[in-house]
Amino acid sequence: MLADPVVVTAASPTPELTLSIVKQDGYGSERKDGPNGYSVLTNHSYQKGGGDKHYVQMTSSLNAEDPFSGSTRKQTASVSITIVRPAFGFDDTAMVALVTALRDYVYDSQVTPAKLLQFQS
Numbered sequence: 510m511l512a513d514p515v516v517v518t519a520a521s522p523t524p525e526l527t528l529s530i531v532k533q534d535g536y537g538s539e540r541k542d543g544p545n546g547y548s549v550l551t552n553h554s555y556q557k558g559g560g561d562k563h564y565v566q567m568t569s570s571l572n573a574e575d576p577f578s579g580s581t582r583k584q585t586a587s588v589s590i591t592i593v594r595p596a597f598g599f600d601d602t603a604m605v606a607l608v609t610a611l612r613d614y615v616y617d618s619q620v621t622p623a624k625l626l627q628f629q630s
Contacts, residue, residue, distance in 0.1 A: 546570040559596025
């Protein structure tokens with residue numbers, strides 16, 4: 510079980526997040542940081558035929574002006590990762606290395622999240 514709350518140190522421009530459990534069962538949880546509009550959804554499941562699957566999604570919500578109507582509406586952006594481990598061949602160390610490799614790829618100077626948002630691949 511993860512701590513409650515999970516406190517994520519500020520990394521500009523993101524503020525410090527205090528993500529407290531608002532919903533939980535044996536297969537996951539939903540956490541919210543009220544003042545900043547962030548939430549995290551975590552789900553765990555077993556795969557048919559063996560193995561397991563883990564899904565983590567972070568969302569950020571804010572009120573923004575619609576450039577077409579001029580009205581203010583709630584908008585939500587999200588980022589997620591799904592980790593699927595087969596029934597055999599990959600231990601925890603190998604899976605952590607794979608997640609780390611993905612993070613390193615996304616933040617490599619030749620890739621970067623900004624370039625991905627510009628539809629570069």
